Amino acid sequence: MKAIVISKLLKTIDELEVDLNAPEPELKENQILVEIKASALNYFDILQSQGRYQIKPPLPFILGSEFAGVVIAVHPTVNNKVKPGDKVFGYGQGSFAERIAVDIANILPLPDGMSFEEASGLFITCPTSYTGLVIRAKLQKDEWCLVHAAAGGVGIAAVQIAKALGAKVIATCGSKDKLDIAKKFGADYGVNYNDKDWQKQVLQITGKHGVDVVYDPVGLVQASHKFIAWSGRILVVGFAGVGETPEKAPTNLILLKNSSVIGVHYGTYTKYDPERVIEVWNGLFKLFAEKKLKPVIYKNVYHGLHNVKHGLKAIANRETYGKVVVVPSGGRESKI
Numbered sequence: 001m002k003a004i005v006i007s008k009l010l011k012t013i014d015e016l017e018v019d020l021n022a023p024e025p026e027l028k029e030n031q032i033l034v035e036i037k038a039s040a041l042n043y044f045d046i047l048q049s050q051g052r053y054q055i056k057p058p059l060p061f062i063l064g065s066e067f068a069g070v071v072i073a074v075h076p077t078v079n080n081k082v083k084p085g086d087k088v089f090g091y092g093q094g095s096f097a098e099r100i101a102v103d104i105a106n107i108l109p110l111p112d113g114m115s116f117e118e119a120s121g122l123f124i125t126c127p128t129s130y131t132g133l134v135i136r137a138k139l140q141k142d143e144w145c146l147v148h149a150a151a152g153g154v155g156i157a158a159v160q161i162a163k164a165l166g167a168k169v170i171a172t173c174g175s176k177d178k179l180d181i182a183k184k185f186g187a188d189y190g191v192n193y194n195d196k197d198w199q200k201q202v203l204q205i206t207g208k209h210g211v212d213v214v215y216d217p218v219g220l221v222q223a224s225h226k227f228i229a230w231s232g233r234i235l236v237v238g239f240a241g242v243g244e245t246p247e248k249a250p251t252n253l254i255l256l257k258n259s260s261v262i263g264v265h266y267g268t269y270t271k272y273d274p275e276r277v278i279e280v281w282n283g284l285f286k287l288f289a290e291k292k293l294k295p296v297i298y299k300n301v302y303h304g305l306h307n308v309k310h311g312l313k314a315i316a317n318r319e320t321y322g323k324v325v326v327v328p329s330g331g332r333e334s335k336i
Contacts, residue, residue, distance in 0.1 A: 002305055002328065003097030007060040009051040013316065016049065016309040022062065025094065025101035032082060032104055033073035039095040040066035040121030041311045041324040042153070043240060057093055063308075064096030068110060068119040078104050089119040096308050098328050105270070108281065111288045118295035121153060121323030124266070126293065127280045129158040132215060132235040132264040133165065134283065135276065141166030143212040144229065146202065148220055150187055151178035151321040154237060156296045158215045159186050164292040167213070170205055172198070174318065181321045185296060199226040219246060221261060225253040233260045296322030303327050 003022035010016065027033050042065065047053035049063055068089035071082060082088070082104065090107035094100050110119050133139045145162040149155045150171030162169045163186035170189045171182035179190035191201045202211060203226075210229030214220075217237040224234055239246045249261055269276045287293035298320045302311045304327070311324045 001098050003094070004063045004305055004308055005060050006049055006063055009059075010049045013046060013049070013309050013312050016063075016312070018305045022097065025097075025099055027073055027075050027101050029075055029077040030104050031075050031101045032071050032078060032088075032107065033099060033101050034067065034069040034088060034090070034107070035072045035099055036067045036069040036095060036097060036328050037116035038068050038120035039064050039308075039326050039328060040153075041308065041315060041326060042066065042124070043315055045096075046312050046316060055093075062094035062097050062100075064094060065091055066121055066123050067092070067095035067100060068116040068122075069100075072099070080104065082107070087116070089116075089122055091123040096305055096326070096328070111285060114288070114295070117297055117301060117325045117327070120325055121297075122284075122295060125153040125323065126157045126284050126295075127277075128237060128264060128266040129154050129161050129215070130280050130284055131266045131269070131276070132237055132262075133158060133161050133213065135280070136262045136264055137213045137215075137233045137235055139165050139167055139213050143167050144170065144206050144209065145213045145215065146170040146172065146211040146224070146227075147182075147187070147215045148172050148193070148218045148224075149240065150182035150190075152217065152240075153323045154217050155215070156182065156185055156322050157293065160293045161287070162186075162213075162215075164287055164290075170202060170211065172202075178321055181296075185294070193220075199223065202227040221247055222250045222253070225250055225257060225259065228257050228259050231258045231260075233262055235262050235264050237264045298322050298324045301325050301327060304329075 001022045001024050005019040005022050044053050071084050071086045087110040088107045092102035092106055145167040147155050147158045150159050151173050169187045171187035172191050172193045173179045174194055189205050191198050210227050212229050212232050214224045214234040219239040308326050314320050
């Protein structure tokens, strides 16, 4: 089997190599075996390959976490209706490979009419954005919602979900091209956060009311307090813009604005509130069916595992938008 095996921690992405004789995955209790048709790339894949991510599998391990494909085997302990031939997407360590064994709890059926490429990046981004805006912030119709890094994976999902909830959406990005992408998928306004007066622009757009909900996967909590509305909510989704040292919360501004800074860690719901996971996916599948939420794939779909390094470098260089996808077999998948 072909796979990207990390046998020693890397210094740079250029060191990534494809192992042509990687061990086949072993099917264990409550697992299914999936032939991977498409895998999604994430920034944390870079960190994990270098030992800088919170999830540290023992060496050697196969890189990658999100995928879509076809079920080819089912362990006898799996007591549900999944069967060989079913089209699924999911999450599991080792998705930069031709096949993966994954817990049944971490897979879902491919939504109707969606390609493998589109579905490969759903499992982390969409539920994170839905959980943040619907469950944590309780975003309401006609409220102002600002989404930082709005052309990124979680950002572009957040834009679409906020619009589906009836909010007025402001996108922030670092270039005109990315702002155009965010507007194409629903943002009402766009602001380049490289402009010196970008915070004033946000206030002007809202008629000086300020933003009710800020969706922040970048690390701009302090900067966002310059335009947060009184009693507004800031969702802390990640720290992509500040490296490995998260910013410190501006408690003086939190007090003055009567604001709430709210953490969003979707992955912990499986442990602490599993019923919410069902609620989230029910809500997402409804949005998919209503065509209010559509996966956004970066224009360059990478064919062949040897191109994973190029996709990850593009992510690191902030050249991409939406989800970056690799097709392990090297061939493009069409819609079902």
